[in-house]
Amino acid sequence: MAASSKIRVLCVDDHPLVRDGIAFALQQQNDMELVAQAKNGIDAVAAFRQHRPDVTLMDLQMPQMNGIDATAAIRSEFPNARIVILTTYSGDIQASRALKLGAVGYLLKGMLRTELIDTIRSVHAGHRRIPPEIASEIAEHYSADALSDREIEVLRVVASGCSNKIVADKLFISEDTVKGHMKSILAKLQANDRTHAVMIAMKRGFLEG
């Protein structure tokens, strides 16, 4: 019964080295067990179905299916899934999306081993583990800064080097509409121009790097 009471952990990250690091940290804990690993979102969903882990560590940027979509997929199928987001940068809107989707924890990749295991235990015990600076940052961003889906769509095309006219053609809307979107994007991100807006959006995770 001692063995079966271990915290069963699933680790999802596209870097084998990071998975090894996590495995290394977990195997030193006698109350935790790494039951499976996945290198992308698709594998993650499959692994979750098969192993039903107590806690899932989920990287955000991954090939094929990212952490957001994987979190959504898992949570919709298993509403009780306890997922901890693993990300590199703190000002990451993707992370707050995942938290809205029901992720219960948030870890920066620059953390220490002890923070990792503390978070796993805490989350397994039913707590949410969101660092205060992140929580405030999210609250901050979510008030005024949140770009609409359409705005992100526009900005993505702009970032690929298209003029307003070209963007309009690609999205089947008028150039003036594109200008309207750009105007609200600049206002929301407090950017000086489109170039600045793209940079800010990248740093905040609206646009993939």
Next chain:
Amino acid sequence: MAASSKIRVLCVDDHPLVRDGIAFALQQQNDMELVAQAKNGIDAVAAFRQHRPDVTLMDLQMPQMNGIDATAAIRSEFPNARIVILTTYSGDIQASRALKLGAVGYLLKGMLRTELIDTIRSVHAGHRRIPPEIASEIAEHYSADALSDREIEVLRVVASGCSNKIVADKLFISEDTVKGHMKSILAKLQANDRTHAVMIAMKRGFLEG
């Protein structure tokens, strides 16, 4: 003598988890030994002076002092240092800079454990380990694409949302000169506009994300 003949490795990365993963991989090899770790370039230089490792694994993006500067510092002091670059993205100009500075290997963070140890052994044996797709990519980029220092300087300010006029003021040059630089930047990167240029420069590692 058996112990002292081990390959002495220094590992430099700002993520404890990655360092753990590397440590884990190395401790399974009986011909390798992790003699020190560093979390940034400054620590790396100090650790190198102290331990004189046979092989150094060097991450590129780090706080305080990045992998490029650390590589330059170490190589200028110890021309025989064998440094392997560890990076996330393959199309990384920073990596080719490091290789020009004398780094002898190049590893993507998405690699397998076996690739890591193979590369360490190979590099220690005196070989260079640069994946062919990287080598060709570098050769490709280095032909026409290389931005001059001044151009990068200009582009960095542009990326922060400044108009040509403001850039001119900040760099104490004429607006027309800024335009001239922008023109050659757009030509070299084959970008449609400044926004596109910034995106391309970021992807290639000219600009830090």
Next chain:
DNA sequence: ATGAAAACCACTCTTTCGGGTGGCGGACGG
């Protein structure tokens, strides 16, 4: 039902961008 928000569109006006073309001085290598 009413108000807010989002997506859509149109018109004006000024500023900025980017292309084209020209020239000048310094550094560096063949």
Next chain:
DNA sequence: CCGTCCGCCACCCGAAAGAGTGGTTTTCAT
């Protein structure tokens, strides 16, 4: 010595961007 590359600067000009102000429709929550 000469060519080339870089950084610097100037002028013109058409196109694009961005700010301002107007409007419609749909959707959605209060």
